[in-house]
Amino acid sequence: MRRTKRRYGPIVLLALMCMLIGEAGCTSGPATKASPGPGATKGGLPPGAPTGNGDETVATVGGESITRGQLVDQLLANYGPQTLRTLMLRIAVEKEAEAKGISITDEEVEQELRRMSEGYDSEEQFYASMREQLGMDRDEVRRDAKYRLQLEQLATLQVEVPEEEIERYIKEHPDEFGPRTELRLSHIVAAKRSDAEQIVHRLEEGEDFEELAREKSTDEFTSENGGDMGWVDADDPLTDAALLKAAVALDVGQTAGPVRTASGYEIVKLTGRNTEAGMDAEAAKREARRQLALDKAVPMADLEQSLLEKYGAQISDPSLKS
Structure with a gap:
């Protein structure tokens, strides 16, 4: 079954940078009015994020200190453009979903989370893995799932899938829908x-x-x-x-x-x-349509780029341009 590729790296870095930079670095400008993505609140900061200054020592080695500012500068130099793009995409997708009247229900998010957790022994193990490997708590994982669903619905909004294609897909992929x-x-x-x-x-x-x-x-x-x-x-x-x-x-x-x-x-x-147990008939049709529509839809990377252009995304700092 085809899945939307999940790019967790920028998401984790986004949350980490916001925590390290502090309030002044993550709340400037009008972007704070939108949902910037996993790990950020309306004010732009993850819950419990520190607001220390750049001179604060975060580590020492051999008697020498490494400051928060040095760490942030290195992160920005290595991952800044990629992480900034992720933040801008969150805003653009949120705006487009609102403009198109797309609303993701809690039930849809829960279904997506169940899909994401397939292959883990339990829900607890899935969330523990997300936390240990990616630094994402439950709320951050949920926000990312919602974002991916918004992006999928935007991509497939204008895609038509004939009923006969759906029926044929279900018959040809019994392992996806049966017991x-x-x-x-x-x-x-x-x-x-x-x-x-x-x-x-x-x-x-x-x-x-x-x-x-x-x-x-x-x-x-x-x-x-x-x-x-x-x-x-x-x-x-x-x-x-x-x-x-x-x-x-x-x-x-x-x-x-x-x-x-x-x-x-x-x-x-x-x-x-x-x-x-396998899916009931209606659930199987919905999932089959979703997979077929994604196969026909514009590539996600192209959709993301078009949304950035539509909403006039601009990077003011030359050092953060790819």
Whole structure:
């Protein structure tokens, strides 16, 4: 299923810069009347942002201080043009959505957040990942989701999708709209079949699967976590088909193998199974139309540039021009 590409880098930098620069650097000019984007309030600052001056020491090393001003100058030099463009886009998209009468409901935002969190074990893990990797709290993630939905609706506003195309798309992509089964898998990978058979024997003798994975598995990406592969779709194209076939037939807690795969010989354990009901007819039509409309729509980068031009975006500081 096609997704709008999410460019989190400028968003995170925008919030970081606003926090570092302080109130004087993020609230000047008429831009404060619009919603500048994730991490900013009506006044332009993220909640709890400090307002220290540029001489404030933010770090020391070898007895030398690094000031807030030095840090801000470096951030502006490295990322200023990109981050400023993100801020201007937030304003332009907000204005255009208002002009076109586009209103994003809480339900639409929640649905988009559910889409974004697919592949995570839980909603809590998704938000924890956004916070740890990107520095975005729940409100910032929600604001970005709303912005993306506004941009999508602006892009597809004039796109016509015939009913027969929608019906055909649904028939040709049953995996996107029908019932979906996810499997939580763990595995132990061995280079030789004899090694794998020895591991199977030790499991039959009652040894712990996770401990054996840490000790014996040649997969360095999962061995430290006891072989845990996380949740995968039952028909995930990125997971070895033979391994999935063996796992689907298991009950939770059971193991199978050795299974010959591209990685060697694997013993797989099913640690969880989750089956979600498919979309109802109307929801499937809405989602199919959305995907088809996005395929036909003007590229997002072109739309963003046209909105900046429409609303007369100008950069006054030459050092912040790309």
